[in-house]
Amino acid sequence: MTGRLLRLELRNNVVPWLLPLVAGLFWLVTYRTSMAYPPLWNVRAMTMQNSSLAVFVPTVVGAAAWLGSREGRHGIAELVTGSARPRWHRQLAAWAATTCWSIVAYLGCVAVLYVATAREGAWGGPLWWPAVVGAASLPAFSALGFAAGALRPSRFTPPLVAVAAFLALEISAQFIHGDHSRWQISPVVSNLWSIGPDAGIATFYPYLPDLPIAQLLFLAGLTAALLGLLGLPAGAGGAGLRRSAAVLTVAGVLSTGAAIGLAGTARLDPHGLIAIPALHDAADDLPVGFTPACAEAALPVCVHPAYRRYLPALVDGLRPVLAELAGLPGAPVRIEQVAAEYEHEGGNDVSIRRSGDSVSGSPPVFNVLLPTRPSSDEIRATLGRDIVQHLTGGGRGAGAAQQAVTDALAHTGDLTPGSPAARFAALPAAERRAWLTAHLPALRSGQLTLADLP
Amino acid sequence: MNVEIAELTRRFGRTQAVAGVTLELGPGVFGLLGPNGAGKTSLLRMMATVVPPSSGRIRLLGRDPGGYGPRRQIRRRLGYVPQNLGFYPRFTVVEFVEYFALLKEMPAARVSRAVATAVERVGLGDKATAKLRTLSGGMLRRVGIAQAIVNEPDLLLLDEPTAGLDPEQRVAFRALLRDLGQQATVVVSTHLVEDVGAACGRVALMDQGRIAFDGTPDELTARGEGTGAAGDAPLERGYSAVLAQVRS
Numbered sequence: 001m002t003g004r005l006l007r008l009e010l011r012n013n014v015v016p017w018l019l020p021l022v023a024g025l026f027w028l029v030t031y032r033t034s035m036a037y038p039p040l041w042n043v044r045a046m047t048m049q050n051s052s053l054a055v056f057v058p059t060v061v062g063a064a065a066w067l068g069s070r071e072g073r074h075g076i077a078e079l080v081t082g083s084a085r086p087r088w089h090r091q092l093a094a095w096a097a098t099t100c101w102s103i104v105a106y107l108g109c110v111a112v113l114y115v116a117t118a119r120e121g122a123w124g125g126p127l128w129w130p131a132v133v134g135a136a137s138l139p140a141f142s143a144l145g146f147a148a149g150a151l152r153p154s155r156f157t158p159p160l161v162a163v164a165a166f167l168a169l170e171i172s173a174q175f176i177h178g179d180h181s182r183w184q185i186s187p188v189v190s191n192l193w194s195i196g197p198d199a200g201i202a203t204f205y206p207y208l209p210d211l212p213i214a215q216l217l218f219l220a221g222l223t224a225a226l227l228g229l230l231g232l233p234a235g236a237g238g239a240g241l242r243r244s245a246a247v248l249t250v251a252g253v254l255s256t257g258a259a260i261g262l263a264g265t266a267r268l269d270p271h272g273l274i275a276i277p278a279l280h281d282a283a284d285d286l287p288v289g290f291t292p293a294c295a296e297a298a299l300p301v302c303v304h305p306a307y308r309r310y311l312p313a314l315v316d317g318l319r320p321v322l323a324e325l326a327g328l329p330g331a332p333v334r335i336e337q338v339a340a341e342y343e344h345e346g347g348n349d350v351s352i353r354r355s356g357d358s359v360s361g362s363p364p365v366f367n368v369l370l371p372t373r374p375s376s377d378e379i380r381a382t383l384g385r386d387i388v389q390h391l392t393g394g395g396r397g398a399g400a401a402q403q404a405v406t407d408a409l410a411h412t413g414d415l416t417p418g419s420p421a422a423r424f425a426a427l428p429a430a431e432r433r434a435w436l437t438a439h440l441p442a443l444r445s446g447q448l449t450l451a452d453l454p
Numbered sequence: 455m456n457v458e459i460a461e462l463t464r465r466f467g468r469t470q471a472v473a474g475v476t477l478e479l480g481p482g483v484f485g486l487l488g489p490n491g492a493g494k495t496s497l498l499r500m501m502a503t504v505v506p507p508s509s510g511r512i513r514l515l516g517r518d519p520g521g522y523g524p525r526r527q528i529r530r531r532l533g534y535v536p537q538n539l540g541f542y543p544r545f546t547v548v549e550f551v552e553y554f555a556l557l558k559e560m561p562a563a564r565v566s567r568a569v570a571t572a573v574e575r576v577g578l579g580d581k582a583t584a585k586l587r588t589l590s591g592g593m594l595r596r597v598g599i600a601q602a603i604v605n606e607p608d609l610l611l612l613d614e615p616t617a618g619l620d621p622e623q624r625v626a627f628r629a630l631l632r633d634l635g636q637q638a639t640v641v642v643s644t645h646l647v648e649d650v651g652a653a654c655g656r657v658a659l660m661d662q663g664r665i666a667f668d669g670t671p672d673e674l675t676a677r678g679e680g681t682g683a684a685g686d687a688p689l690e691r692g693y694s695a696v697l698a699q700v701r702s
Contacts, residue, residue: 004565005556012544075540079601082502082536083557084529090557238522 002093005085009097015063019105025055026109034113037197038309039120041127042207046190046197048113049130052106053188056134057141057169060102062162064145067094072153086237088245091230095146102138110134123306124288127202129212130190133219137187140219141165143226150230179268179344182260184211185218191273194348199372200340201272203306206284208269210276214262221255224248268344270355292336298322303337303370310374317379318387320411324433325391329440332359332366332387340369358390366390385410393444401448405436420450427454455480455513456609456639457501462510463663464496471496473663474510483635485654485671486643487693493663494643495537495613501641502534502611515608528609530559533602537613537643539595543587547578547597550586554601572604575630577623591618599627603634610640616649628653647689651675659696666700 030052037043068091071077080090110131118126148161172186176193184193189211191201201207231237231245262276269275271285292302297315299322318335325331341355354369368383385406389395394406400420407415408425415422424432435454442448457479464472472493486494499505500512503519515531517524542550551572555565573582576596586594595618602610612631616624631653634640644650650657651671659667659674667674671689678691683698685691 004562005553008549008553008556012542012549014544070542071540074542075538076542077540078499078504078536078538079534079540079554079598080557082504082529082532082534083554084526084559085557086526238526 002089005090005093006096006100009093010100013063013097013101014066015060015098015101015105018059018063022055022059022105023109025059026052029055030109031113031116035116038199039117039122040199040203040306041117041122041124042202042306043197043199044113044117044122045127045130046201048110049134049190050188050197052109052134053137053169054166056102056106056138058162058166060098060138061141061145061148061165062158063102064095064098064142065149065158065161067098068146068149068151069153069155069157070094070149073155077153081235086241088231088236088241091146091150091236092227095142095227098146099139099142102142103135106135106138107131123290123304123308124203127207129207129209133187133190133212133215136216136219140222140226143223147226147230176348178347179274180264180266182264184266184274185215185260185263187215187219189215189274192268192342192344192348192350195272195342195350195352198272198340198352199307199370200342200352203304204287204339205271205273206286206288208271208273208275208280208284210279210284211263211266211274213279214259214266214276217255217262218259221252221257221259223252225252225256228252268342268350270341270343272340272342272352287339297335298326299332299334301335307337307370310370313374313376314370314379314383317374317376318384321380321384321387321409324409324429324436325387328391328433328436330364330444331391333363334365335383335387336365336367337370338367358386380411391440391444393446399446399448400450401453402443402446404450404453405443408432420453424453456515457641458511458513459501460511462497462500462512463508464493464500464505465508466496470663472500472507475660475663475665477658477665477668479639479641479656481635481637481639482655483631483640483642483653485650485657486641486660487645487647487650487657488660488666489697492660494660496663497660498534498611498613498641498643499536501609502532502536503528504534504536526559530605531608532558533605533607533610535598535602535612535615539598541586541594541597543585545586546583547573547586547589547600548582550597551600551604555604558605560605568604568606572600575603576600577626592620592623595619596623596627599630606638608638610634610638611643612641613643614645615642616644616646624649647693648687651687651689659693661697661700667696 030048033051034044034047071080114126145161149157172183173188173193175183179192228245228249231242236242262278266274266276290305293305293308293311294300294302295311295315297319301315301318303311339355340352343351345351354367356367359366366387371378388406388409392402392406394402404420405424407421415425455478459475459477462472462475475497488494500507503525514528517528519525519528548569552569555569573579576599578596599615616627619627631640654671657671657674658665674692675688678695681695683691683695685694
């Protein structure tokens with residue numbers, strides 16, 4: 001019987017009429033933004049979670065408010081009041097139909113984005129938690145809209161409550177201050193808000209479900225509380241039904257409160273995600289196994305397979321430097337990408353650096369952290385120079401000879417004509433290499449001066 | 455008796471809409487006449503369990519609608535067409551009637567057949583799949599009647615049911631009322647005294663919240679004879695004579 005009522009509501013629901021609008025907005029706001037990133041599941045999924053709710057929440061809230069206010073707007077309240085089925089039942093049927101359509105639409109949009117990402121050859125599998133949190137938001141916001149419409153049945157209620165929900169959703173994230181902010185419970189948040197979707201997250205280490213679990217607890221609680229509220233008034237049904245509604249409301253409020261409390265205990269995980277101690281599983285701290293993707297640029301240059309797309313730029317940027325350094329005493333035998341390490345520095349400040357030392361193992365491997373959007377020039381200027389400095393001892397506090405050789409080898413810019421660096425760079429490659437082979441240990445230890453350079 | 459009402463009152467703020475009505479109704483068609491503001495709609499709404507009485511006693515279908523459980527049982531066997539009948543414009547005729555069949559908690563196995571029967575009985579079989587927004591006012595009124603009779607109610611309450619119906623439809627509707635009145639108690643509130651004369655076996659006339667007359671249409675007609683009361687038809691003259699007598 002309830003199934004039949006639901007089918008009737010599904011057939012006459014307003015959400016299918018809004019699907020073209022939703023699809024268009026999703027394409028404009030979410031799909032284009034996500035697809036502008038490289039095909040990495042992490043950034044695309046997190047971008048989707050951040051932006052898709054801005055499309056779906058106002059639509060779903062408005063549609064639900066429209067349905068919720070239906071009896072009042074159409075002057076049918078008296079007729080349905082005189083029917084046997086409790087008001088709460090018929091309200092739940094209308095709400096469920098709206099929610100079903102919304103979730104189907106949402107999952108359809110997510111599927112389009114994920115299929116497009118998979119077709120681009122993204123490594124690994126889709127991140128499901130952002131999609132689950134997004135989908136779980138819809139029943140809650142649908143309940144919010146429905147309750148508003150039922151309590152204030154007017155044609156102005158749907159647009160007003162839709163705009164209010166949109167603003168509340170967008171503003172909620174602006175209150176986030178630090179990694180223990182309770183506002184992180186907002187479903188638009190996928191990781192520390194000040195970082196945003198970051199390529200270094202959830203690749204070397206698994207996506208932490210801690211915050212999503214708390215968000216699901218919050219959203220389920222919100223849904224239960226709002227739906228329970230609809231069943232509390234005297235006209236909603238019999239005493240037993242209203243008791244059930246009261247229990248649902250209380251359970252919802254408790255769940256919502258617990259989730260907000262859990263969000264308040266969150267901290268930034270070293271791998272860039274939000275960890276909640278009470279929900280944290282230590283198994284999620286173990287790195288994800290992978291076979292690196294490598295290319296040859298005088299030395300093997302290897303990256304995590306998720307970043308395979310970056311390899312040509314990396315090789316292109318490092319090749320001139322590595323050609324100079326390969327085989328020299330103390331030179332690395334391999335360049336390898338490592339995970340980023342995130343550290344909360346108070347407020348919304350976060351430091352992101354390479355995890356571990358720059359050089360590890362024997363023979364030495366040089367560990368690099370990829371820039372956010374790597375280009376050959378940027379790689380040469382940053383990673384290339386880092387590798388050279390490691391060999392020459394250049395960098396902060398280095399001597400003039402170390403600095404000159406670093407500048408000459410790094411190939412990063414114009415050298416002042418006649419300067420020691422320019423003279424060194426102008427040497428024939430074989431002569432420069434012979435000098436480096438003979439003097440690199442002394443240069444690195446700071447024993448040479450400009451006068452010692454050829 | 456399907457309806458047992460004793461000293462029933464209903465106040466809306468300072469307004470006494472119903473002021474001590476006593477009625478007992480069994481199967482048959484019962485007409486409720488009266489001028490605007492007489493309290494007919496308020497009485498009907500109490501009988502429809504939409505509003506509770508302020509005082510007095512009411513039993514419907516042998517149950518007290520004051521308790522939730524009995525009220526729900528009454529509503530399963532009740533049909534109601536309110537004066538201001540709203541619709542969901544996106545529903546089709548069949549969907550709207552089915553919706554109310556489900557709200558009346560009809561057994562699932564009976565719903566489809568009952569809906570089809572109700573739609574046919576009001577003469578909308580050829581419009582069964584039409585959206586309500588495409589129907590005329592008279593057709594919508596008939597959809598309202600279809601939803602009221604879909605559960606084959608034991609108590610059918612109709613508030614101005616013939617408003618908007620053309621003469622042919624009204625004739626058909628009166629026949630339907632007589633048919634329904636064979637088994638059920640049908641209460642028809644109307645301004646149209648010819649409806650009462652043609653379809654009702656018993657009629658009450660309300661004025662200022664009270665029953666001013668309770669009898670057969672013939673008895674009401676007799677009250678107007680020789681009084682010189684205003685009216686084009688005998689029943690109308692009876693109606694006017696009773697009101698004049700009460701107000702004097």
